[in-house]
Amino acid sequence: MKPLKTISTHVLIIGAGPTGLTLANLLGQADVDTLIIDRKPGTVTEPRAVSIDDESLRTMQAVGLDDAVLRDVVPGYGVHYFTRPGGRCFGKVEPTGKLYGFPKRNAFRQPLFEGTLKTGLERFANLKARFNHELLEFNQDNHGVRALIRDADGELMEVNATYLVACDGGRSPVRKQLGVEMVGSSFSSRWLVVDTDQDDDPFWQTRVYCDARRPVVEVPGPHRTRRFEFLLKPDETDEQVLSDTPLQALLHPFKGNTPASIVRKTVYTFHARVAERWQVGRVFLAGDAAHLTPPYAGQGMNSGVRDAHNLAWKLIGVLKGKMAETALLSYESERRDHAWALIRLALNLGVVMAPATILRARLISSAFAVIGLLPPLRDYFLQMRFKPKPRFTKGLVLTEGNAGKLSCGHMFPQPMLTNAQGQESLLDDSIGPGFALIQYGDHSRQRIDELQHGFWSHLEAKRILILPEPVKTMPSMPDCTVLHDRQGLLKEILGDSNTFLLLRPDRYIAAIFDKAGETKAAESLQSLFGIAQARNRTAESSIAPVFP
Template identity: 65%
Template sequence: MTSPDMQADILIVGAGPTGLTLANLLGQAGIKTILIDRKTNTVTEPRAVSIDDESLRTMQAIGLEQEVLKDVVAGYGVHYFNRPGGHCFGKVEPTSKLYGFPKRNAFRQPLFEATLCKGLERFPSLKVCFSHELLSLEQENNQVIAQVRNESGQEIEIAANYLVACDGGRSPVRKQLGIAMVGSSFQSRWLVIDTDKDDDPFWQTRVYCDARRPVVDVPGPHQTRRFELLLRPGETDEEMLTDEKLRELLRPFRGTKSTSIVRKTVYTFHARVAERWRVGRVFLAGDAAHLTPPYAGQGMNSGIRDAHNLGWKLTQVLQGRINSSVLNTYESERRGHAWALIQLALNLGIVMAPSSVFRAKLISGLFRVIGMLPPLRDYFLQMRFKPKPRFSKGLVVPSRIVSPFKVGEMFPQPFLFDIEDQPVRLDHMLGDCFALIQCGNTAGNDLSKLEHPLWDSLGAKRILIESADAVIPVETDMRRLVLKDRQVSLTRALFDSNAIILLRPDRYIAAIFDLQGEFHTVQALEALFGIPTVPSFTDSPAAINAHHELS
């Protein structure tokens, strides 16, 4: 029998970046959660080294972006060289902050995990149990029963409505469920060397596309640095990890200077995806669901996207706002984008680790041609080749409204100005709920006139974004928040349209509609969310007229 203190709404297995992010999201919503991990604490050795703008936006959503940014080198790029000491033939230096943060940032995973773990102390609904190992699990009576060995070696029972496995690439939960990993059979072995007390002031990543031995040199915060070197067939771990061999391998980059090595290991990189991400009340997330080569720096970031996508849906289901059937959209929304990033990593691997000297020369020559063509140069310089997150199916309503943005994509996060003319990021005004956004107060299409009780049941905030020269009356409608776009961060076309945009809690666009299309949009959302239609609205004159127009 499960003791009361070992019963929860959600059981998370694995306290890595994905599990810790999910726990913070659930804790923020007051969801009773238990997080277990067989380790004694968060990791102490460096692992992932790159965090992107989307992940930092999720950190903002859980109120930890300032703490995380203290241990981040923000906005670094990539310089491509033909060999150590050779010439730079290509650069990627993105400057855009579409989602409110730089696209590429260096970080240290131990510091990052420690910050996320510290953040859990804010929430009384969370229970964190390190030195707890999952032994087995069963699903019965609309709950998951987990047998766990605690820090004293005793076997205890934990019961939860749902279990989320964030337990890594070798996921014991995935194996217990009998889920196979499918996809590319790609794999390669890399020697990873992490250093501290680094005296190299260069803060961009260097990639040496040398067919003899490709090398990646990544700067980190607090005078840290990582070197990744591709191992050749026949080179053993024992041979390559000796101090003498490490000095030889680092000599082209460090010369005769001493190097403070804090970690050395050999990784095998895979590109694979779990064939299923859900079995009943058990979900896979992070490396348990997908394994990504590091060339694009997206492995951990994909896991954080998983956490945000699944976290808000679990919250809404457990709070009774939407039906549990929406949880089926977790995999359908996340799988395609996760695989697109794996494909990006594989393609970048061809550039970073050319298989022959001829191919290396071909790649450097191609980059030189690209550098002479401004549109192509900017395409690579600003990292526009990175697949944007976009859902073609899931919790989104197709729209025929002309808008510069599309349903299913992440909405930008501009700096705006409040009624007191103070700068503020958009997400700080959104909170962790749905939001209705309108740009420009179009007569007759004001979002304050939206009537359906669905908006209030979803807790949707109403936000009007005005242009810099707009005059806001003193008697501002208390049902909406008014912000000004003084920096013209959002496209002018959005202000000229009649669009009302419904944002989900994870900042993705769920619907784009106008006042006349409210009835149709509500019907579609109710079907997606499994919410019964409210008769009083469907019988209203506005709804009847809208229904006739649609017919």
């Protein structure tokens, strides 16, 4: 009998969709030995997700792929709400802010996005991707995970990994083998999704037709693409609506007699559910394997990207001896509540987009008319302030500490900053992929270069002083980057707080403190990160990578 081929790695990722590919790029960038497999022959070829938000683009920036991704994006689009096709526009959402460095809503095509992420994997020698490879089964113990995998030729191999991350979709075989159930809302509805190309409509905002007789969503995309989504009635079968004549009849109000170039047509059932557990031992669930989100808020894929960034820096910290393994328990506690908040947002938007009755549709349009007369409410909706902001109240963040409008657990803004040479760049470009100590304000009152606790060196935190006012000569601080907030974004948010902030690699604020509170903050974070336990472990896993 032919001996079983064996591969060893630190992290085994199942599923090479947006979540798995993002996670793989983050791990590869940190020199963590990673194997990602997918049973498909390659990345997807058909359009699926169509919206990428500012937080996901910030993650793309973290792995150096933002410019490549943005080449295939329609940036900064909004939503216009209509009573019916050809009817009155009764409401608009057109966000213009770039709090995190990018437009809040952006149209994209998933095949192009996944292709960019897949190409990004090629930058890292410690990262291997294997398509046409299927996970058959796995088991785990206190030392690692052993997975049995079948390759494209039907040959079996064993992969020994320190951790396994399941990014294998809503029907996740890994989740099923773990015996983890999906729980939550029983909401579901069937929608016909039609993707087209060669589109000549110049309108670049999403149109939502809140027609109780047939709710429709129309989403523009890059490179003359467009998506149409039609809510199906209970008595309509998939076969009926996917056939040519009914399909052309549905598209006629939008395309007229111009034939549509259809690249994909399918019927989806949308759910709002979350896995009851996201971690079982050394196995983690992420993306659709952990949560299923209705598309009304455009947050399904984006939630998966957040999962990847949250889990990646913690796996990196544990594998490199910077944190104890117990820190990984914070993954579910931090991500679950925010994922649920976005599911609830999607359900609420679904009530607006797909009113159940004509009366409800009229009430919704009337409510928007009233909102338009009240500037505070109008701006609340216009700028998408109804979207739940990321905020952790538990996990690897301190529970106390404020700086202006920010608290521990908030994501830190990303302004465009100027260096001593007058060159402008986004904040994260100065930070790099790791931790950062930030001071904003008057450095004569307390200096970031005087922070002495060894914890900051342990984290290899980069020190950055951001000046709110222009100065003739930038102060010289060894081992500290000095920048100027010329556009004043932070002034409105942080005011005159002049405190220190520790940013995690995913740009959430882990701690806010002043010089007098440095020791207390550092020791509290050491406890959260399990630094004492981590120091008792070797920095590297005993499992050595061996790739054929």
